[in-house]
Amino acid sequence: MNKLNLNNEMITSCRNYAKSIAKDVQAYINKHSTVSVERTVLRLLGIDGVDKFDVPIVNRLVEDVKENGDISLGISIYIASALKATNKSLNDYLEAYFDSRDSLTSYNLISKSEVKKILKPYYEKNLKKITKNREIRSKLINKFGERKTELYVIVATGNIDEDVLQAQAAARAGADIVAVIRSTGQSLLDYVPYGKTTEGFGGTYATQENFKIMRQALDEVGGELNRYIKLVNYASGLCMPEIAAMGALERLDVLLNDSMYGIIFRDINMKRTFIDQYFSRMLNSYSGIIINTGEDNYLTTSDAVLEAHTVTASQFINEAFAFEAHLPEKLMGLGHAFEINPNIENSFLMEIAQAQLSRELFPNAPLKYMPPTKHINGNIFRAYQQNALFNIVTNLTEQKIHLLGMMTEAIHTPFISDRYLAIKNAEMVQQSMKSLADEIVFKEEGFIQKRANKVLKNAHSLLKEIKTEGMFKTLEKGVFAETKRAENAGKGLDGVFEKSTNYINVVSAELEAYFNEN
Amino acid sequence: MNKLNLNNEMITSCRNYAKSIAKDVQAYINKHSTVSVERTVLRLLGIDGVDKFDVPIVNRLVEDVKENGDISLGISIYIASALKATNKSLNDYLEAYFDSRDSLTSYNLISKSEVKKILKPYYEKNLKKITKNREIRSKLINKFGERKTELYVIVATGNIDEDVLQAQAAARAGADIVAVIRSTGQSLLDYVPYGKTTEGFGGTYATQENFKIMRQALDEVGGELNRYIKLVNYASGLCMPEIAAMGALERLDVLLNDSMYGIIFRDINMKRTFIDQYFSRMLNSYSGIIINTGEDNYLTTSDAVLEAHTVTASQFINEAFAFEAHLPEKLMGLGHAFEINPNIENSFLMEIAQAQLSRELFPNAPLKYMPPTKHINGNIFRAYQQNALFNIVTNLTEQKIHLLGMMTEAIHTPFISDRYLAIKNAEMVQQSMKSLADEIVFKEEGFIQKRANKVLKNAHSLLKEIKTEGMFKTLEKGVFAETKRAENAGKGLDGVFEKSTNYINVVSAELEAYFNEN
Amino acid sequence: MKIRPYGDTLNDGLVQVSFTLPIALSAKATQAAKELAKNMGLINPSVVHSEEIGKNFSFYIIYGALNAFVDLEKIKVKELEKSSKSKKEIEEIIKNNFKKDIVVIGASTGTDAHTVGIDAIMNMKGFDGHYGLERYQGIKAINLGSQVSNEDFIKIARKEKADVLLVSQTVTQKDVHLKNLVDLVELLESEELRDKVILIAGGARINHELAKELGYDAGFGPGNFAEDVASFIIDELLNRKED
Amino acid sequence: MKIRPYGDTLNDGLVQVSFTLPIALSAKATQAAKELAKNMGLINPSVVHSEEIGKNFSFYIIYGALNAFVDLEKIKVKELEKSSKSKKEIEEIIKNNFKKDIVVIGASTGTDAHTVGIDAIMNMKGFDGHYGLERYQGIKAINLGSQVSNEDFIKIARKEKADVLLVSQTVTQKDVHLKNLVDLVELLESEELRDKVILIAGGARINHELAKELGYDAGFGPGNFAEDVASFIIDELLNRKED
Ligand code: B12
């Protein structure tokens, strides 16, 4: 794929800057952990459920240690010590815990190696389950095959039962990937709601039970259609790694997983979410879940013509972060979007340039290409056309994960018919333009090539700048989406702590060992 | 413009075949005239109006000669002889004619040169008016400029007053050309209705008064917008040359004018309409009116993939017919269409091939490019998308006269909002893809080039065949639109007559003189 | 079972509406659009788009919840029970039951020049992979094409001793098709031919119910092919034989 | 003046409707769709498209003539009379009439994270070529961004001695925005602040009428810019001064 005549040295240089930027942040990450990381460890030991006030048990336990013990040691040692001291199985211990009201910190702390030994059966069981899920997925995809470009739609009724109906209808209509949008505001909750839910605003709560229900529904309809229908949910937010773990356990296939989104659009503290992201991406990698990053969102806030390079720069950085977390390229669903005002002269050519640029810079990544949203208005016919133009660019630049635009984007989350029509729109383009990408060549030094090279050049300058200033300072300056975020402000900072030299995290230790081997 | 790598020798050979086919038919045409040709002569002498039974006076006079005289001499000699004998002005004579009930054939016939002398003041006055109209048009277009691709919409309410409102709204929305569709069935009438009309089915009657009303409305709104809005009507049918004359007098800018359409889709006798076409196209040429031909219609009946070459062959023939009638290339709005089933793999690429082929074969002709109709169904969203795809091909292949598709094509003639949305659809494409044609190259020997060359090759074979068989036989075989028409069947044959050696037609004589000079 | 339109949740009643008003865009005009939507039974209609589309014309797109149910039990449709036999089956039945060919004459009548529909049913090659009646053994199919006047149509029917008449009507603007279709029935009746033929209408806006209302034996809209029509014809002829 | 929707002829009443029914496609289902259209007041509704869009869901597109008029004379809209002054004029008026800067605090409240709307009104660079309030001399504009709880909003308003509060709400699913907006009014009232500020709401689904109903002084939807808001603020402050 080489339609843009890009400067390879500049690309390499971008990658080097990004690597250095990510390494800088990684140095910070390595020294810290968060409450959600610790809760994730508990979840992967097999702890689930809520107390009588609907507080998740994992939250109760971590809070307990935070208040009464030394969380900087990590949760692993506390839970292992408790099991050792009480000589109980995890389940029995937890029952007793809630009956007795004794703190988790009431026991003598044991040695690191003992911790590992005691907890191993628990986390191994769950990691095996995850491995099994990865295998099932591979098997099914091998059996049914996978389309070159996959059609991705969302369901967002707030009610998992209604979501199921609509997801199945979407699959029958031709969707390959279904995302269940989360209820507004969930990403700011410092816990994961529990159980099946039927009430949400602009989306359905991400709970493990809801994941399970939807996974089953999609497997069912997939079996009927002889296709594997991928399931997506959202990890970014205060519970990033927990959702990564839940997604792994319930065989989700894609997770929106991007600290940058949380920082910029949710005002989540940057330190908190970078730490969370590292652990969650390791889990994604282990479970074979594709991550989706949120660069597309920048252009819903900033001007898509002037700020296109911020998307590209961020993609390089997200790639570098992902490499740090051992995520292979084939799981890097880096985001980009079709967001230029269609009234701008040659905007379509600029969209081609940008989409092709992303494709050529990250040839092995299953890029997530987002539809027009910002310049959609209530004119549903116009919107249907804009989506057709978007679908054409997808086709012409051979994107992988193709998020379908809705004609009612400016109005409401999709009706069942909106989604159906969106799929038919994409299919008409796919079918009628099947070989277009192969057929068409861009003029040498033409508008498209020039635009792509310019964006790359600007991204290069920006990466250089960020490398000098560091990621935290850059975010303070408001480089991305023109949104300024301070290093020590935002939600969730109180959940960050420095790791003691004696810190132990049995899961991440296991994962790191795994990645070193594989 | 050379994107298709076409075989130039084959193109020349196509042109030669077509020329020979047209010359054959022209030999027949030269020996014949029709009642509508004769009525046209009367109209260009300034005769208009209807009798008390609403029969146009021109019909009365020609019928009179047909019944009581020798129409093979042409109408000119009869009317001149009557004026000479009665020593009256044309107006006075006609008044007396209707009072007296004396036949037009009651007078001694005078010599050809006298005929010309007597009628000259009358036809000169009208030809001057036509010349004047041509000049006004040129002046206005020079003043306001003309777009590279002109947006063409139809109005079809059946009511000229309502048509005016909608035509003006369309112009304000961005339309460059407005066509007033005729009432269903008018083309089969062997007379032209008279006066302003407000009742029609699926269209508005084409009358000279309605022409005038709409011309004025468009001039008005054009003045307001600083643009020249072109007016279109339909000539094909039993009154082809009469409408050509009326259009010239009322400064229409484009006339649908194609015998092939009448033969195939209206079952009009081929001889009748070829003769009519010749005279009407001479008038079009004289008045600077662009003709539109109806090749696009073939594909509404036949398969657009398999029968694409019939369109191309017919375009060559129509070009040759037009040259016979002294029509310059810049007035040849040859038709083609976007009619392939969009569910067919790579149909869009085939559409590009076909549109680009037309463009390269007839580089100086203002091609009329027709939107999808046959494969539009009641799904207005889908239709809106199909129209977007069509608009893209127009843009990519730089068509001149761009007929906008309506989202309600399968439902009704356009609502005011359908038309508005159609214009906005085209404008978004024009704007966002402004330089696309210049930017994109087709792969050498790729799908598009191959398809275009194949269509050309098939057209070439077909033209060769037609040259051998002759046009009349070809039409009997049902080569175009799979519709068979017999040489001596169809409507209007009784209006055809062989010209006597003494035949005289003052207008065509004048026009031929003009074309020989210019 | 009572049902309502469905947006994304059962019984939410959500519908989309669009129309033009013959007045310029203004807050008042938008309110007028909303009032009309309320008048249509929409609760909380929301004007999601409004646009001036020409001097004194404005266009509106509205979403709202329809405050009405429809009771499926109470709905009666004059639906043609399609017996849907295959070409082969039909030919077999004709062979076994009729001594001579069944004569079927079709036309697009009046000034209607749309032949694709009637061709789809009658011509050899048929439509969408379904062969037309001309290819059926035991059926003599005569397609008169377009623009056939009702008078000519009847004349030929009489001459050919037609068993079945097929009428296609595509142009429906201002309901011209209704007039044309009714005229034919009246003409047939006045010529005492109506009972001697099976009379069938078809076209983009024709359905069985409408055709019955107009005095036809059946009506076929889009999505019907030769075998559907032939099945009906055979069933009907056998029926009439029995009587 | 009484008006009706306009298709292509005055008073033809033609409207387009689309919806989904939660049942499979069938002749009966199509008839049900038609009945619903009749229920909406359409005469001769025509189902121009129907399609199965998933097991037990079918989609319909309908055209029909609305048998209803709306009387323009009877329509009352609470329309904001825009005084529409320019930035320059506004700055001039402030200079001549107010001793200290007018303090304007804005936020996207609740869990709403959409800032583009409030930024459009407040930020330096503004929107679509219209500068935001931050650039106005005589106005101290404080934009708190998104996800601001009503409590925090009021706390800061008190601290900054706000003259004007600007609230943006974009997420309207299940009417969350209404709840959020009403809660703020109640909170302000309970803190006896309501009368001390000009309270303005804005967002994609907000209009003046709705805002007034909810207890706001004004509401601004799409197509409004900083100068429209500032004009209203100035007029209102001058008004209140006079009282
Ligand atoms: C093709 C076409 C033409 C072709 C016709 C060529 C031909 N040989 O038939 C041409 C270009 C000549 C043409 C001309 C005109 N057309 Co036209 N045309 C169409 C078009 C694009 C497709 C129709 C079609 O072929 N459909 C495919 C067939 C297979 O479908 P069908 O007819 O519904 O048939 C199926 C069933 O209904 C059924 N069926 C049909 N007939 C019968 C009969 C029997 C007995 C049975 C059992 C079943 C049956 O079986 C078929 C297979 O399932 C439509 C728009 C559209 N997309 O629908 C406009 C359309 C029908 N045309 C229209 C108009 C107005 C005209 C003109 C009058 C325009 C003008 N003023 O110049 C002219 C003149 C024609 C005339 N007087 O009749 C309008 C009609 C508006 C209305 N509601 O009244 C339409 C809807 C376009 C529009 N939006 O304006 N047209």
Ligand code: B12
């Ligand atoms: C951009 C955008 C985002 C961005 C926001 C970035 C940012 N920095 O603001 C991102 C990507 C982060 C985002 C996220 C989400 N979004 Co969002 N988003 C949009 C989008 C595409 C555009 C909104 C916009 O910026 N419009 C442009 C501005 C200028 O217009 P405006 O807000 O109307 O403002 C004008 C006026 O209203 C007025 N105004 C506005 N506020 C105020 C205030 C005052 C005081 C005044 C005087 C005037 C005023 O002045 C402005 C200029 O004229 C819309 C879809 C669309 N095309 O409309 C969806 C949309 C609003 N989002 C939606 C949803 C559901 C979400 C999510 C909840 C999805 C999810 N579950 O993950 C998330 C979470 C956000 C949350 N909790 O709030 C839905 C809302 C559905 C509904 N009706 O409730 C929409 C409609 C998309 C959809 N169809 O699903 N979104």
Ligand SMILES: Cc1ncc(COP(=O)(O)O)c(C=O)c1O
């Ligand atoms: C990377 C990423 N994460 C998460 C989300 C959704 O987040 P929330 O649930 O906070 O709305 C998005 C939405 O666009 C996203 O792009």
Ligand SMILES: Cc1ncc(COP(=O)(O)O)c(C=O)c1O
């Ligand atoms: C060349 C040509 N002439 C005439 C017409 C219209 O003819 P009528 O008025 O007979 O419908 C058309 C319509 O498509 C056409 O293409």
